[in-house]
Amino acid sequence: MKPTAFDKDKYRIYIPYRKHIAFEGKLLDMDIEYWIDSEMPGGLDSVRFYFNEKDSDRVEKLLKENQFLTTDDFSSASDYQQSRKFYLLCIISFVVLFIFGLILVEAYKIFFK
The missing domain is CATH 3.30.70 (Alpha-Beta Plaits)
Known part of the structure; x- marks a missing residue:
């Protein structure tokens, strides 16, 4: 090591x-x-x-x-769990905002033609 x-x-x-x-x-x-x-x-x-x-x-x-399983400082399992949750939240937020933006664009086209 x-x-x-x-x-x-x-x-x-x-x-x-x-x-x-x-x-x-x-x-x-x-x-x-x-x-x-x-x-x-x-x-x-x-x-x-x-x-x-x-x-x-x-x-x-x-x-x-x-056969002890270990991790080091750069791959601690607890760090990955937090990162995975954060990135999942970011991706979901981006998708929701993107869909909301598309709906607004379509609504703008319909009402302000």
């Missing part, structure tokens, strides 16, 4: 909330140093873990062996 754009010697990943206790147990078994950001959670469905860059190979091996 590569560090994010924000960290030089540390990197962070998001673990689904329902798997974070099992993941923490594996980290403790392998004696890997980590931190959890409890003040700013990664989302409602994930927990943000920080690791030292020197442990990246061991963490990656742990993730692969135990």
Whole structure:
């Protein structure tokens, strides 16, 4: 795993909330140093873990062996959900305004000929 754009010697990943206790147990078994950001959670469905860059190979091996699904800062699932809702709202608003504009143009043609 590569560090994010924000960290030089540390990197962070998001673990689904329902798997974070099992993941923490594996980290403790392998004696890997980590931190959890409890003040700013990664989302409602994930927990943000920080690791030292020197442990990246061991963490990656742990993730692969135990098949933990993770995301990084640039593809957090909670971010996608918010973006998808926003873009859907924008598209629906644009379509409604476009149809309303067409109706106004047709009404103008009928009444002001």
